[in-house]
């Protein structure tokens with residue numbers, strides 16, 4: 001359970017009242033998640049999520065919160081941050097930055113099929129297009145410079161085989177980033193962590209799950225759209241036990257994306273390298289969370305070996321969109 005900061009009911013109630021959400025009825029800690037402290041806040045005016053930010057600073061947060069507002073205003077289903085009378089959406093609780101956003105309805109698709117993947121792919125493309133005129137800029141804070149800082153920190157905890165893979169992949173990703181094709185990749189604000197647990201679906205009367213929203217934008221940053229697609233493919237379109245790509249789901253995801261925002265030739269050509277980059281990024285962050293943990297009331301770190309497997313798979317079996325259809 002990820003409650004790093006205990007929030008007192010009265011403090012949360014005062015904030016809810018200030019935001020015009022009415023009386024706070026219940027405040028329940030959320031057990032999932034590993035980055036921030038989250039509570040479900042049920043208020044007279046509706047259902048919300050209260051987040052206390054543990055790593056992100058008051059300087060960094062406006063980028064994420066205003067991005068969510070920007071996307072919500074362009075009909076991309078994301079939780080809208082709640083403002084006080086002066087329009088401020090970044091607040092303070094327990095001496096830390098905090099926000100209250102709409103609670104999305106529905107639940108997670110834990111075992112996604114082609115239909116789920118197509119819906120996520122199409123909405124991801126809509127999100128990328130809607131973000132193109134977002135005026136604020138912040139790099140992806142879990143990009144190459146962060147990998148370079150983190151590799152030496154996790155090195156002492158690795159086996160020889162792991163260390164070799166980390167070093168080889170770091171060198172490969174540097175080479176990729178120096179290339180002209182990489183520089184030409186279309187860019188803009190990306191989610192950068194759009195895993196199954198950051199998307200909601202609601203089941204309709206016909207039994208079909210319909211996407212009800214994307215959330216948890218706190219790893220968002222400006223980076224290549226292709227990297228965002230690769231992050232999704234590595235989570236939505238794989239066999240979790242082996243890390244293998246499921247080609248039917250992957251092709252469905254990319255085709256649905258492409259129908260909204262056609263992929264460039266570079267994005268298609270570099271997809272195998274971007275899939276490696278996305279696997280490397282989460283392997284590193286999971287190693288970092290496991291070996292250099294922060295204080296938390298209770299915290300279950302994600303298993304780094306999963307993304308080590310995924311990375312080895314992507315190296316062994318490079319995948320290009322459309323290849324399996326040819």
Ligand SMILES: Nc1ncnc2c1ncn2[C@@H]1O[C@H](COP(=O)(O)OP(=O)(O)O)[C@@H](O)[C@H]1O
Nearest residue numbers: 030032033034035036049079102103104215216
């Ligand atoms: N806006 C939201 N609407 C509905 N549920 C949410 C919302 N934000 C968070 N949650 C719930 O809280 C859980 C943890 O949130 P998450 O943002 O993943 O945490 P963390 O920032 O710590 O990684 C999610 O899996 C989801 O169940």
Ligand SMILES: N[C@@H](CCOP(=O)(O)O)C(=O)O
Nearest residue numbers: 033034035193195216282302
């Ligand atoms: N998706 C990342 C961890 C980030 O946590 P989240 O709960 O904010 O998605 C991973 O799986 O390593």
